[in-house]
Amino acid sequence: MNVGVLGSGGREHALAWKLAQSARAKSVFVLPGNGGTSPNVAVCPTDAEAVAAACERLSLDLLVVGGEEPLAAGVVDRLATTSTLAFGPTAAAARVESSKLWAKRFMERHGIPCAEHAEVATTAEVEAAANRWGGRLVVKADGLAAGKGVVVCDSPARAQEAWHEMRRSRPADEPVFVEEPLDGWEVSVLCVTDGRAYAVLPPAQDHKAVYDGDRGPNTGGMGAFAPVPALGAEALGVVRRTILEPTLAGLRSEGIKYCGFLYLGLMVTDEGPKVLEYNARLGDPEAEAVLPLLRGDLLDAMHACCEGTWDGMGISAGDGFAVDVVLASGGYPGAFTAGREIVGLESVDPDVLVFHGATRRDGDRLLTSGGRVLHVVARADSLDEAIDRAYRNVDRIRFAGMHARRDIGRRL
Ligand SMILES: Nc1ncnc2c1ncn2[C@@H]1O[C@H](COP(=O)(O)OP(=O)(O)O)[C@@H](O)[C@H]1O
Ligand SMILES: [Mg+2]
Missing domain, CATH: 3.30.470.20 (ATP-grasp fold, B domain)
Incomplete structure (x- = not known):
């Protein structure tokens, strides 16, 4: 099989290393890869059209998608109509990650243990939620935020401030919600x-x-x-x-x-x-x-x-x-x-x-x-x-x- 790994970090290097050990691997390309991987193929991982074109050009049998951005951008959906199989969830399935609020509601629908949450619209509601959870809470933005979408707050004042800041820095139509702080x-x-x-x-x-x-x-x-x-x-x-x-x-x-x-x-x-x-x-x-x-x-x-x-x-x-x-x-x-x-x-x-x-x-x-x-x-x-x-x-x-x-x- 000709295989591709989409991404350019250490995770993708490790994936390419592991896949290359398979008796069924003929070539393992990394798209776009880095100084430690080869052969590399230049492509922007979130550009689904460009990724599909590269897969076709390289006659890839399978593309393994490394990161969340290409998944949310629908790279796997785009490959569905090509001859390259894609290992990774479709954009709809990747919502488990790309929408924290969707994931939270999903867990609640299915009785999966998680922190309680509240969808709040005003700082008074943020304060009330914090008081309900012993003065602490966690503020979460809905979308992909590269680790910057979560603030753990230890006082109602800090919670209100964090909520304001998140509201200000994130797109107006993106939900911001709060949840119970878990200890462990x-x-x-x-x-x-x-x-x-x-x-x-x-x-x-x-x-x-x-x-x-x-x-x-x-x-x-x-x-x-x-x-x-x-x-x-x-x-x-x-x-x-x-x-x-x-x-x-x-x-x-x-x-x-x-x-x-x-x-x-x-x-x-x-x-x-x-x-x-x-x-x-x-x-x-x-x-x-x-x-x-x-x-x-x-x-x-x-x-x-x-x-x-x-x-x-x-x-x-x-x-x-x-x-x-x-x-x-x-x-x-x-x-x-x-x-x-x-x-x-x-x-x-x-x-x-x-x-x-x-x-x-x-x-x-x-x-x-x-x-x-x-x-x-x-x-x-x-x-x-x-x-x-x-x-x-x-x-x-x-x-x-x-x-x-x-x-x-x-x-x-
Ligand atoms: N309900 C919670 N209670 C306590 N800590 C939390 C809670 N939710 C998130 N955190 C802390 O914030 C970190 C980042 O949150 P997470 O939901 O993993 O978002 P992301 O990885 O997208 O930034 C977690 O690893 C954890 O340390
Ligand atoms: Mg995390």
Whole structure:
């Protein structure tokens, strides 16, 4: 098969790496890819026409869509009338992520555990909601906001301010709602599904804040690890029974065909796991930790999902632990300088993976081209050993201004 992966980050590099291991993969193109991937094909991932044209030109049998923007832009819908199968939900199914309010109402319709919400129109209503939930609440914008659409507030005054600010900064016709603050710890459960059969990947945790100890502003993710020891087999069974299976059944009962990755962002509370959000794709940096653990032929499973013939078999969570440490540009998530030369990659251990997040080639040189530059991924039998192995290799790579958290994997 000729396969394409749509996107240009570390997640797409990891997907291309995993797919290339399949006996059925002839070529694996990345569209548009980065300095770590090849062969790359230049295309704008949200331009459905251009993506369809590229798929035809490359005679792709299957396109795997990496990120939420192309899904919401309807790339999968556009490919329906072409000879390229698309792994990823249609725009209508991707609403589980692209509309937080739609997802919330969906969960309520199907009795899926989640935070209570309120649709409020005035600051007085925001204050009343905060008071109902012990003076705290969460303000959420409906649409895709690249991590900037959620504010957790610890006082009614802060809630009113955040609601105003969200109202002001988001489009006038976009709903902004509030929800009950949940207490507990967070974990991401990712799965592969054709809407009926599914396989659960190793549960993962990411580290969003830029500095050690979860201090500083949030980023796209400074690292991740999997599996999460605190979410054992029994707890994962609860997630399947109370969340994953009702979600898939709910989608089917509403006539929504869902084929792709489904990501459950969960808060494990005293009352059990509850959904914070769905994503319609793999998380980044979770993908870089989870895919190297995955056993089996992912390409085969994806192809069968697209054809509607998958039995849920053939891929499994695998053994051991993986840790993904992000090497970021100094200053990120604020202003930073790109174009720095990266050195030391040749001294990385052969069993350690380096997925590129934001790099480009300039002749023989490899340069930084964004905030989250590289993902150093180590695997081992224990979490501690995976962490040590990852950092031993992190310290061999250098570029001016490089910043990494030193505590990835040490949360629980
Ligand atoms: N109801 C809630 N209670 C407590 N924390 C929340 C709640 N909803 C969201 N959060 C926090 O905000 C973060 C971002 O929210 P999420 O719904 O995952 O949106 P996104 O990832 O699109 O920014 C979560 O990872 C969690 O830390
Ligand atoms: Mg989230």
